[in-house]
Amino acid sequence: MSKKVAVLTSGGDAPGMNACIRAIVLACEREGHSIVGYKHGYNGLLNQEYQALDSSMVHNLTQRGGTILHSARCEAFKTNDGAKKAAENLRWLDIDTLIVIGGDGSFRGAAHLAKFWSGQILGLPGTIDNDINGTDATIGYFTAIETAVQSIDKVRDTADAFERIFLVEVMGRHAGFLAMNGALASASDYVILPELFESEETTLQDILSQLSEKREQRGNVSYIIVLTENLWPGGINRLVSQLEAKTDTDVRPVILGHVQRGGSPVSQDRLLALKLGAHAATLIGTSANLIMVGEKNGNPVEVCLPDTWAEQKPLDNCTVSTLKMLINNRYA
Numbered sequence: 302m303s304k305k306v307a308v309l310t311s312g313g314d315a316p317g318m319n320a321c322i323r324a325i326v327l328a329c330e331r332e333g334h335s336i337v338g339y340k341h342g343y344n345g346l347l348n349q350e351y352q353a354l355d356s357s358m359v360h361n362l363t364q365r366g367g368t369i370l371h372s373a374r375c376e377a378f379k380t381n382d383g384a385k386k387a388a389e390n391l392r393w394l395d396i397d398t399l400i401v402i403g404g405d406g407s408f409r410g411a412a413h414l415a416k417f418w419s420g421q422i423l424g425l426p427g428t429i430d431n432d433i434n435g436t437d438a439t440i441g442y443f444t445a446i447e448t449a450v451q452s453i454d455k456v457r458d459t460a461d462a463f464e465r466i467f468l469v470e471v472m473g474r475h476a477g478f479l480a481m482n483g484a485l486a487s488a489s490d491y492v493i494l495p496e497l498f499e500s501e502e503t504t505l506q507d508i509l510s511q512l513s514e515k516r517e518q519r520g521n522v523s524y525i526i527v528l529t530e531n532l533w534p535g536g537i538n539r540l541v542s543q544l545e546a547k548t549d550t551d552v553r554p555v556i557l558g559h560v561q562r563g564g565s566p567v568s569q570d571r572l573l574a575l576k577l578g579a580h581a582a583t584l585i586g587t588s589a590n591l592i593m594v595g596e597k598n599g600n601p602v603e604v605c606l607p608d609t610w611a612e613q614k615p616l617d618n619c620t621v622s623t624l625k626m627l628i629n630n631r632y633a
């Protein structure tokens with residue numbers, strides 16, 4: 302039976318969100334569902350800012366970064382009054398199914414809305430952080446790794462030329478997936494990430510002993526440390542000063558920041574987005590509700606929304622072992 306579907310993108314935008322919107326729109330059209338897109342995340346729900354979507358509007362969208370629906374973090378929606386208003390607006394538009402593409406904050410928002418709205422809610426994991434339980438990867442994560450790796454490769458050239466120490470800060474909020482994979486794939490010398498962080502002292506000692514070992518073997522060499530944002534007490538500039546004081550070497554900080562959220566999605570993100578979006582469309586009108594569609598071992602899976610944020614997603618053991626063998630070998 303044909304349904305009225307709404308889709309929105311919320312929280313930190315991620316490359317591949319557009320591909321996901323396209324998959325949902327095309328699959329909905331094929332099944333005879335009508336579809337609208339709310340703009341600016343949950344703000345669009347509160348302000349009735351939406352537009353009808355059809356296949357002509359998602360032409361050439363798979364390869365585009367960002368999100369045509371725009372995104373936002375919406376404080377007003379977190380209140381009961383906000384969610385009630387959103388529920389009213391959904392009822393007014395006769396929406397049967399709401400599809401939310403976003404991260405854990407967006408999923409919590411969806412669960413909050415469900416207290417006031419009895420329609421179907423489906424989540425799709427869109428965040429560069431890969432910090433959502435129940436899915437092997439999130440839409441945008443692979444592109445962000447690629448961006449970090451390409452940037453660190455470039456930093457390496459200039460670091461080598463001056464035999465300098467560089468500190469490269471990557472995003473991830475409180476998760477080390479981007480840092481770990483970015484550091485490994487760019488053959489960085491050290492990585493500081495929340496899941497393996499013990500203390501400032503041990504980390505500093507470790508870096509200094511590795512660095513002096515390298516310098517004894519090979520003379521003055523460049524040294525690249527990848528740092529997860531929000532982790533080092535006092536921030537990256539404090540670590541720069543600490544290292545400069547202890548090594549008597551120039552240390553330069555590079556904060557990759559929001560660059561990692563942009564750009565055309567790499568194939569892995571496009572494929573993930575298309576597969577998850579298409580699978581979500583097959584669930585429209587079924588009893589599946591308040592679930593996220595993720596991917597495990599190449600297959601779509603349906604995960605209860607609260608399970609996606611209940612625990613911190615662990616780093617995968619195999620990559621951690623590789624890291625300990627090749628980069629931070631103190632942990633071996």
Ligand code: F6P
Pocket residue numbers: 313404428429430472473474530562
């Ligand atoms: O969750 C995605 C993310 O890019 C995090 O990696 C980062 O900590 C945060 O969003 C930045 O948020 P904002 O765009 O609000 O500065």
